[in-house]
Amino acid sequence: MTYTLAHMAGVNNSYMPEGDTSENNAYTRYLSKKLNIQNINKIDEVEDRYFKSVNYSILKKNIPDVMIINNYHDLQYLVEHDMIEDLSTAYKKCTTQRIKDIYNSYPSIFNHVTINGKLYAMPETNINDGPNLFWCREDWLKECGLQAPKTLTDVENIVRTFKKKKKTVGLVTDTSLTAGTGFSSEYLLNLYFASYNTYPKQWIMKGNQANYGSVDQNVKKVLSHLHELYKEGVLDQKFLERTSNNIAQLIIDGQCGAFFGPWWVPNNPLVTAKQKDASINWKPYRIETNKNGETTYHSINPSTKYVVVRKGFKHPEIIFKIISVIFDYLRYENKNVKEINDYYRLNVDPTARPISINVDYKNALHRSYENVQAILNGEKKRDVMAIDYPYAEACKNYLKNDKKNQAENWAAYASRIEALKLLETPLVKEVNSVYFGTTKTMMIKWWRLEEMEKDTYLKIICGKDSVSSFDQFVKKWYEHGGSEITKEVNQEIKK
Known part of the structure; x- marks a missing residue:
């Protein structure tokens, strides 16, 4: 048929x-x-x-x-x-x-x-997918005498050092800055916002009401700090001009040695960099977002x-x-x-696949990590996914330094073992986003509010507008539909 x-x-x-x-x-x-x-x-x-x-x-x-x-x-x-x-x-x-x-x-x-x-x-x-990790050239860390990063201050110091000693670009960043409600992606700055307990583009409960994170006053402090990093060049000063493909090419060509990304980035773009130069060594690090040593991140829309x-x-x-x-x-x-x-x-x-979607358990990463570890340890486990066997085989080949498919073996180990192990700790904390729908007023006005938000954030970071312009943005956001939308979202949540 x-x-x-x-x-x-x-x-x-x-x-x-x-x-x-x-x-x-x-x-x-x-x-x-x-x-x-x-x-x-x-x-x-x-x-x-x-x-x-x-x-x-x-x-x-x-x-x-x-x-x-x-x-x-x-x-x-x-x-x-x-x-x-x-x-x-x-x-x-x-x-x-x-x-x-x-x-x-x-x-x-x-x-x-x-x-x-x-x-x-x-x-x-x-x-x-958990929070973004900090992916870094570990071989360069050792060459530069730097310690493994734990905080955002460590991240900034590493990028400064790489710029000076390795002639790299600053911290590469996607112009969307933070993740929306339904995806995880590379080159985002979610961890900076999380460090101030704020989550742009998310509806988060505060007290008895859901509030839109993009207009939270703590955002202003984050934008101010990012502006200082931009002025210094720690944040890539050409990030407005770059596409994801451009950034990937910088990584592949050795002009970038550090960036934020999900657990899966060894598969894209790092495997290509490894294919080009097998001697490089990218490694993931979990970055703390509060003084308790935790890494917080927002939940995502279960389906888009x-x-x-x-x-x-x-x-x-x-x-x-x-x-x-x-x-x-x-x-x-x-x-x-x-x-x-x-x-x-x-x-x-x-x-x-003909139908280009994924259907998997919500805690699929935890299940995969346990399965691959069990296979590597020779343990018998029920409900092991077929996909975990070739991943485990690739990890075995990586550990024994098999030269065939060397880059792909590394990608399997770096993602399925090194990265997922970092997400297993109870110090990784999920903050619930509570609304993913579209209200009546959103259908008409949301696109304009999103444009206003992105424009304000980028202009503040790049110094075209002062940090105080954030207050004007918040006022306009509420006046141009934000107040009505906030009311509608809370009504929907109560339903």
């Missing part, structure tokens, strides 16, 4: 081996064998262009059989115009118990995809992408079967899947 698909592609052909495509690869061949299905891609674009193409197909009322959307309003529109299938029965009958258990590990994850009591989409799950099925498609259960095969059978049975295990070893991006 064939089905038409809007496929969200990855860069560089998702790093698949030569000859593989989004319609013919290890995943699609396995699904063809297991379920007798084959995707025909009506859309095949990387993320930004993908959603533009999907929006166009929605407006033209010409959508493929299966597609991913990332906007609750699109879901509402599709339901109101009777364009997508009710998935309630298919979910109950055609999803494995393990997949149901995974979704049950996220309280209320189905709230936004259930309309009038009917399930209209299958949500992606966003696992708990949704899989929907075209109204009238005869087999809506296809998405549950695909999800069950990939995220249950493949992950835990590991039978006749050498080709897919090879993908894991080669760090092929998950966007190679």
